[in-house]
Amino acid sequence: MGWSQGLGDPAAPWWAVVVIGVAGAVVGALLAPRLVGLGYRLNEEHDRRAPRWAAGGRVVVPVVTAALWALLAWRVGGTAEWTLLPALLTFTTVSVALTWMDADVHRLPTGLLTPATALVAAQLVLSAVVTRDAGPLVRGVVAGVALAGVLLALALAASVVGSAFGLGDVRLGLLLGLVTGHVSVWGPVVAVYAAFGLGGLWALGRLLTRRAGRRTAIAFGPWLLAGAHVALLVEVPPLF
Numbered sequence: 001m002g003w004s005q006g007l008g009d010p011a012a013p014w015w016a017v018v019v020i021g022v023a024g025a026v027v028g029a030l031l032a033p034r035l036v037g038l039g040y041r042l043n044e045e046h047d048r049r050a051p052r053w054a055a056g057g058r059v060v061v062p063v064v065t066a067a068l069w070a071l072l073a074w075r076v077g078g079t080a081e082w083t084l085l086p087a088l089l090t091f092t093t094v095s096v097a098l099t100w101m102d103a104d105v106h107r108l109p110t111g112l113l114t115p116a117t118a119l120v121a122a123q124l125v126l127s128a129v130v131t132r133d134a135g136p137l138v139r140g141v142v143a144g145v146a147l148a149g150v151l152l153a154l155a156l157a158a159s160v161v162g163s164a165f166g167l168g169d170v171r172l173g174l175l176l177g178l179v180t181g182h183v184s185v186w187g188p189v190v191a192v193y194a195a196f197g198l199g200g201l202w203a204l205g206r207l208l209t210r211r212a213g214r215r216t217a218i219a220f221g222p223w224l225l226a227g228a229h230v231a232l233l234v235e236v237p238p239l240f
Contacts, residue, residue, distance in 0.1 A: 017073045020089075024069025027093055028062030035061060035100045040112075045105050054104070061096060068092045071233055083130045084182070087123035088232065090116070091179050095225040098172070102221035108168030117175045124182055136182045143181025143188045147173040150192075169220055176224060180231045187231040195220070195227030 034040075036057040038050060053060075072088045094116040102108050128137040151173040158165035180187030203218055 012073050012076055017070050020073035020085075021066045021070030024089070024092075025062045025066035027069075028065030028096065029058075031065065031093065031097060032058045032061035035097060038104070040101050040109055041105060045107075048105070051104055057100070061100070065093060065096050068096070068229065075233055083127040084124070087120050087127065087179065087182075090123060091120050091175070092229070094120075094175075095229070099222040099225050102168070102219040106219045108172055108221050110168075110171065113168070113171050113175065117171075117178070120175060121178060124178065139185065140178045140180075140182030144174040144177030147177030147181075147188050147192070165220055169224060172221055172224055176228045180228050183232060190234075191224070191227040191231040193227070194230040195223045198226055198230075199223035 036054055038046075038054070041048070069089055069092060072085065072092060076082055076085050076088075094112065097112060098108055101112075124137055124140060128134045148170050151170045152167075155165050155167060155170055176191055177188045180191045199218070199220055202223070206218075
C-alpha cells in the first residue's frame, strides 16, 4: 500500500484536514505543559539549565502538532490509508515529544518509546485486519528490524570513536521502519537519507557559525524523526 495521490493532489476533503488539524492543536496543547515542565528529566539531569527554546514550547508544540496532523490528513486517501491514519497521528505526537526530549537531554526515554512502539504496532495490526491486507504490515516489520539493525551497527561503530550515537536511536529505528515501511517500500530509505542530510546540514551550520566544535554532541533522534516525516509526506524514490 502506498499513498494514493501525488504531492500536489490531496485526496482528503478540506474540512477533514481542518478538523484533524484542530484536534492536533488540542493534543499539542495538552502535551506542551508536560514538556515545558521538564518532568521527563532524570535526577542527575535536573541541574541543567532549561534550554532557551523551551520558553516558547506552549505555543510551538501545539502549532507543530497541528501542522503535522493536518499535513498527514491531507496526504491520506482511500479506505486503506484512512485506517492507517490513527497510527500516523500517534507516531507524530510521540515524535514531537521525543524530539523535544532528545534535543534537551540527548536521550530517548525508553518509558515513552517502548509503549509508543507497541501502540503504533497495535494500530497497524488493526489497519491490516480492517483492510484484510497484511502485506504492508509485514513490510513494515521487516523494515523496522532492518533499520534497527543498521542503526545498531552504526551505534557500535560510534562507540569506538566516542560518538554520542546510542541505543536509543536503535530502538527508535524499529518504530521508524515499522511506520515508514508500512507506508511504502522506499519509505525507510528516504527517511534515512533525509535524516543524515538534514542532520549533516545542521551540524555543518553550527560548525561554520562556531556554535559547536567537532567534538560537540548532537542529538540524532530529532533528525531521524524529521527524516521519517519527510518519507511520510513526500514519496520520492532516492537516487543511487
